[in-house]
Amino acid sequence: MSVHQRKERERADRERLIVATARELAEQQGWDAVTTRRLAERIEYSQPVLYSHFRGKREIIGAVALEGAAEMAAAVRTAASAADGPRSRVAALARAYLDFAQRNPAVYDAMFQLDGGLAFAHEDTPEPLKDAFAALLESLGGVAGDGVHPGLFTEVFWAALHGLATLTRAGRLPPEHTEWRVELLVDRLAIV
Amino acid sequence: MSVHQRKERERADRERLIVATARELAEQQGWDAVTTRRLAERIEYSQPVLYSHFRGKREIIGAVALEGAAEMAAAVRTAASAADGPRSRVAALARAYLDFAQRNPAVYDAMFQLDGGLAFAHEDTPEPLKDAFAALLESLGGVAGDGVHPGLFTEVFWAALHGLATLTRAGRLPPEHTEWRVELLVDRLAIV
DNA sequence: AGGGAATTCTAGCACTGCTAGACAATCGAG
DNA sequence: CTCGATTGTCTAGCAGTGCTAGAATTCCCT
Numbered sequence: 001m002s003v004h005q006r007k008e009r010e011r012a013d014r015e016r017l018i019v020a021t022a023r024e025l026a027e028q029q030g031w032d033a034v035t036t037r038r039l040a041e042r043i044e045y046s047q048p049v050l051y052s053h054f055r056g057k058r059e060i061i062g063a064v065a066l067e068g069a070a071e072m073a074a075a076v077r078t079a080a081s082a083a084d085g086p087r088s089r090v091a092a093l094a095r096a097y098l099d100f101a102q103r104n105p106a107v108y109d110a111m112f113q114l115d116g117g118l119a120f121a122h123e124d125t126p127e128p129l130k131d132a133f134a135a136l137l138e139s140l141g142g143v144a145g146d147g148v149h150p151g152l153f154t155e156v157f158w159a160a161l162h163g164l165a166t167l168t169r170a171g172r173l174p175p176e177h178t179e180w181r182v183e184l185l186v187d188r189l190a191i192v
Numbered sequence: 193m194s195v196h197q198r199k200e201r202e203r204a205d206r207e208r209l210i211v212a213t214a215r216e217l218a219e220q221q222g223w224d225a226v227t228t229r230r231l232a233e234r235i236e237y238s239q240p241v242l243y244s245h246f247r248g249k250r251e252i253i254g255a256v257a258l259e260g261a262a263e264m265a266a267a268v269r270t271a272a273s274a275a276d277g278p279r280s281r282v283a284a285l286a287r288a289y290l291d292f293a294q295r296n297p298a299v300y301d302a303m304f305q306l307d308g309g310l311a312f313a314h315e316d317t318p319e320p321l322k323d324a325f326a327a328l329l330e331s332l333g334g335v336a337g338d339g340v341h342p343g344l345f346t347e348v349f350w351a352a353l354h355g356l357a358t359l360t361r362a363g364r365l366p367p368e369h370t371e372w373r374v375e376l377l378v379d380r381l382a383i384v
Numbered sequence: 385a386g387g388g389a390a391t392t393c394t395a396g397c398a399c400t401g402c403t404a405g406a407c408a409a410t411c412g413a414g
Numbered sequence: 415c416t417c418g419a420t421t422g423t424c425t426a427g428c429a430g431t432g433c434t435a436g437a438a439t440t441c442c443c444t
Contacts, residue, residue: 035399036401036402037399037400037401045423045424046424046425047403047424048403048423048424048425049422049424052423056401056402057402112358112359112362113305120362120363120365121363121365152369152376153376155365156352156377158359159359160351160355162355162358163350163352163353163354163355163358164355167304167354170304170312172312173312180344181344181351184340184344184345184348185348188380188381189380227430227431227432228431228432229430229432237392237393239393239432239433239434240392240393240394240433240434241392241393243432243433244391244392248432248433
């Protein structure tokens with residue numbers, strides 16, 4: 001019985017190793033460099049081992065995305081709770097969001113840019129994704145303004161942050177005045 | 193002399209055919225289905241012909257993106273000029289933008305999601321891209337509000353639209369209340 | 385009509401995600 | 415402690431990708 005448990009533990013360890021290695025490789029050299037061969041070589045197993053843990057590359061991306069969602073939710077909550085007053089809390093949330101996207105570009109891609117095979121906006125959406133949205137809602141729901149549905153407001157605010165994050169990182173927006181853009185966004189959208 | 197001209201004309205025709213076919217194929221079956229082999233087969237030439245017109249697949253995507261940028265600029269200008277009053281003009285612009293993204297998903301991907309090898313926010317940015325931004329600026333610069341740089345305001349508004357477009361299309365936002373989101377965005381961001 | 389230049393195609397490289405089937409390690413029963 | 419069976423892992427390969435060298439063809443001009 002104990003042998004079986006040990007094996008399961010080792011298997012779970014290896015699965016975590018795969019996800020962590022994929023993430024590391026993606027952050028270092030981009031997702032294009034994350035091939036099944038390179039990934040297998042880095043974890044010191046052969047390719048087919050990957051397929052005994054995940055259905056395919058897409059599911060590995062999905063696993064990185066879920067990990068990232070949990071971290072982002074935590075980062076956003078931490079930043080929001082450290083601020084006082086609704087205005088500065090929203091601003092802190094926005095900065096934390098953009099900061100996370102900039103510091104973990106590959107993870108952010110896994111979450112929103114690539115196909116990780118994850119369902120969104122359904123009841124079968126994985127818990128970490130729903131929780132990440134909930135983390136935004138907690139701080140944003142209160143500044144939606146009268147008669148505006150908190151969820152809808154959060155969606156719009158989130159979309160704006162997402163747009164800033166992706167356009168900036170893709171070189172579509174000059175990276176200089178990021179802080180001013182955040183200020184403008186918070187000042188206009190949030191009703192304090 | 194005239195023979196040479198005819199050849200150049202035919203060559204230009206073929207180049208347009210390549211771009212149009214790539215776009216068509218991408219809209220029909222997604223960019224993943226646009227392989228050099230399939231594309232070559234559809235234009236009834238062999239693969240290497242593609243490389244006598246473009247450096248590679250990336251440049252073909254870039255060509256589709258430029259075509260799309262020109263069309264989007266036109267669509268935005270048309271919608272804006274048909275509206276009266278700054279408020280409804282901004283709303284019309286926003287709807288036109290999101291409408292374009294929804295109706296031409298592959299083109300929108302070529303412009304903003306994929307790597308078309310295009311430079312942004314530099315002086316060597318291709319003209320159609322600069323003009324598309326200019327089209328937004330024309331209608332948005334006037335509602336930036338006192339003391340807010342029109343270009344910066346346009347960037348933020350654009351980012352918000354881009355976020356809505358991508359998150360909606362990727363299934364990250366439920367497609368229902370799109371119109372409400374637009375209303376909220378325009379009401380809050382634009383100062384009329 | 386035929387030499388020369390421009391154009392196009394055939395065939396192939398190194399790579400991708402993924403998998404069937406051969407092989408090796410491990411476990412439980414006698 | 416040994417042996418058969420099960421589990422786990424690897425080797426080798428498939429069909430596909432973007433891209434290119436060099437052969438083959440077509441076309442133009444004298």
